[in-house]
Amino acid sequence: MxxxxxxxxxxxxxxxxxxxxxxxxxxxxxxxxxxxxxxxxxxxxxxxxxxxxxxxxxxxxxxxxxxxGPAQDGAGEAVDTGSLREDLLELCRRLDRTMRRTDARTAMLLLEAGLEDPELCAAIETAVGPTGARLPRAVLEAAETRGELPPGADPFVFEEAVGSALLLRRTNGLAADASYLEALVDAIVLPGLRASAALGRPLPAGIFSGTPTPAPLPTAPPHQHPSEETP
Known part of the structure; x- marks a missing residue:
């Protein structure tokens, strides 16, 4: 045996x-x-x-x-509905679910960690599957193949607009229902993606891209000698 x-x-x-x-x-x-x-x-x-x-x-x-925990719904499943609009809506729904499965402070601290550590941000997407924080390159390529987008569309619009809008609504206790997500996609994301392809230049990294450029630290005003102070 x-x-x-x-x-x-x-x-x-x-x-x-x-x-x-x-x-x-x-x-x-x-x-x-x-x-x-x-x-x-x-x-x-x-x-x-x-x-x-x-x-x-x-x-x-x-x-x-x-x-x-927060990312368990839909974790590991690729987004491929056969329609760019539906792919974008599914990504929006995933990100909203992920944010709402935790409290607003945790969502903010996790975002902060991802901004400080781009590798962590990338590891989250790799480990749990598309969370909606990023627009997968495969979604853009499929949309180009179907003729829904011209070549060269940039994920900036999705990652900046959707991530920022949903995070803001989460931290302020506002709902992001189906009609809101549809308005976000139809009025901002889809037109923005088409416009980005026409620009012919790379756009800044979105807030959830893992590589945004931080704002410079404010500089302190020069110290004024007491004798120079205005009376």
């Missing part, structure tokens, strides 16, 4: 739920930089060894928590 394959230790579903809850709570309290293996272990009642058996790094642990 051939030897039976060795089985690893069975997963503890309840423990993993506590770990996910601890990671998401810390994300909302302290942001990505405030999460540590030690604190997650303490809050979840897990040992550090059990965490490292599951994930080799903090980033992998956070990605797993996002996959099991």
């Amino acid at each position: 051939p030897p039976q394959p060795r089985r690893g230790r069975p997963r503890d579903a309840q423990l993993e739920q506590r770990i996910v809850a601890a990671v998401l709570t810390l994300l909302g309290e302290k942001g990505y930089d405030g999460i540590s293996i030690e604190e997650v272990a303490r809050r979840s009642g897990a040992s550090k060894a059990s965490l490292y058996r599951r994930w080799s790094s903090k980033r992998d642990m956070v990605l797993a928590a996002l996959r099991a």
